[in-house]
Amino acid sequence: MAQKFLTGIEAYAGVDLKKTELKNAVIQNLAAEPSSPVKGQIYFNTADNKLYVYDGTAWEPIEGDIQSVTAGDGLSGGGDSGAVTLNVNVDDSTIEINSDSLRVKAGGIGSNELAATTVTAGSYGSATAIATFTVDADGRLTAAGEASISTDLDIAGDTGTDTISLASETLTFTGGDGVTTSIASSAVTIDVDNTVVRTSGAQTIGGDKTFSDNVVISGNLTVSGSTTTVNTETILLADNIITLNSNATGSATENAGIEVERGDDANTELRWNETTDKWQIEVDPANDTYQNIATENYVTAQIEGISGSATIGDGTSTSIVVNHGFNTMTVMVQLYDTSTGETVYADVVRTDNNNVTINFAQAPAFLSYRVLIVKVQ
DSSP: OOOEEOOOOGGGOSOOOTTOOOOSOOOOEESSOOSSOOTTOEEEETTTTEEEEEOSSSEEEEOOOOOOEEOOTTEEEEESSSSOOEEEOOSSOEEEETTEEEEOOTTOOOGGGSOOOOOOSSOOOBTTEEEEEEEOTTSOEEEEEEEEOOOEEEEEETTEEEEEETTTOOOOOOOOSSSOEEEOSSOEEEOOOTTSOOSSSOOOOOSOOOOOSOOOOOSOOOOOSSOOOOOOSOOOOSOSOOOSSTTOOSSOOOOEEEEEOOTTSOOEEEEEETTTTEEEEEEEGGGTEEEEOOOHHHHHHHHTTSEEEEEEOOSSOSEEEEEOOOSOSOEEEEEEETTTOOEEEOEEEEEETTEEEEEOSSOOOTTOEEEEEEEOO
16 A cells, blocks of 8 residues: 655655665556646556656656667668668668778679688588688688597506597496406406495594585484584574574573674674573673563563554644653654554654644544654653
8 A cells, every 4th residue: 555645844845865765666657647747746657658747737758868860871761750760772882880891782792792712511520520610800611621539548557558449339437345456448347445435334434524516414414523614605404493502401501592703893692591581682792791682571561651642633733732741752653544544644843842743734634643652762
């Protein structure tokens, strides 16, 4: 629903954004022009997809600033309104393209006027050769040929060497126990010892290891070290509860929470204080100062006695004084329509410590708006 702005004092008329950006805004969409417009009013016409502004007399479309298109050398046509067409003349006119001249003749360009190439028609490239081409500075294909490639793979091992033809033979690696290597003309067998990670069976692996690609663990992961470091941008957890102090036993004695690393500035925490049995936030990290997080019941108790309301509107007054009696000008004031529940806006002046004055452009109907006033402590 649209928000209503009911401001009426001339000095405050309208909405002053004080030179701040208006982001992601959409102009009013209408299929026809709005009635009773005022000078400067704008809207977007959804029938012809144009933006219009009212100049005080008529609705004028807001369009581009190109006033005319003039045909240059070798062209004809142009215009200063509507759709504009440019045509290429075929009367031997010369068109400059990057300092080179292109002459368009009435009879077209004959095949004898195009630079001939020396490329022979045919297929290039095979299983043992790759196709090669030569292109001149003007982008023309001037030569085509083939270059042979080797299909032999030379293999060297601790028991000898061999050559495998990639075109006709298969190279197979088979792992097994022991430390032996044998090479044949069509197969290679490599046996590894138990220091290599196996794909099945229990195994204990010693020493530092680095995985350069993704790691998927299908079973449980147990980390027995004292520090776990995760250098990642996103952490996705299926469990909806994170347990801290999971190794605690007996009566509770330890605080627990989340600490935020803040670089050169002091870190800050959200924590459960085991001494006071309250959730706390660190409001002054430099001095290690915490404040309790208020519960709903606590906030409700504090709000009672510091807020008030009144229903206003008599059909004649455009300026209405509302007394709150809080003995302070530090109050928040909000209005809403009693019939629709919509929040509305008017000019609010804190007259003194106990009163606010609400001004409207037009006198509100009888008891049409509810005023909410909250004292800010």
